[in-house]
Amino acid sequence: WLHGGTVVDVHRTITNGVLDKGMPNWGKILKPEQINDVAVYVYYALHGTNPPNPKPPQGVKGARPE
Numbered sequence: 001w002l003h004g005g006t007v008v009d010v011h012r013t014i015t016n017g018v019l020d021k022g023m024p025n026w027g028k029i030l031k032p033e034q035i036n037d038v039a040v041y042v043y044y045a046l047h048g049t050n051p052p053n054p055k056p057p058q059g060v061k062g063a064r065p066e
Contacts, residue, residue: 002058005047011039 002021003013014035017025026035 007039007043010043011035014038014042 003009003018013023014030015025015027017023017027019025026038030038
């Protein structure tokens with residue numbers, strides 16, 4: 001959730017990628033409806049979960065992505 005925690009933020013992150021974190025620009029690979037499906041899945045299935053052995057927190061809580 002480093003790049004925003006709304007479903008719109010998740011969609012933007014998937015579409016544009018985060019190259020410095022190793023995430024490709026999926027907007028050039030997936031169809032718009034596929035990006036929508038992934039964004040909805042990530043937001044509703046993963047938001048608020050507590051995976052085992054998570055990475056330590058990064059970024060500043062409440063800070064908006066650039």
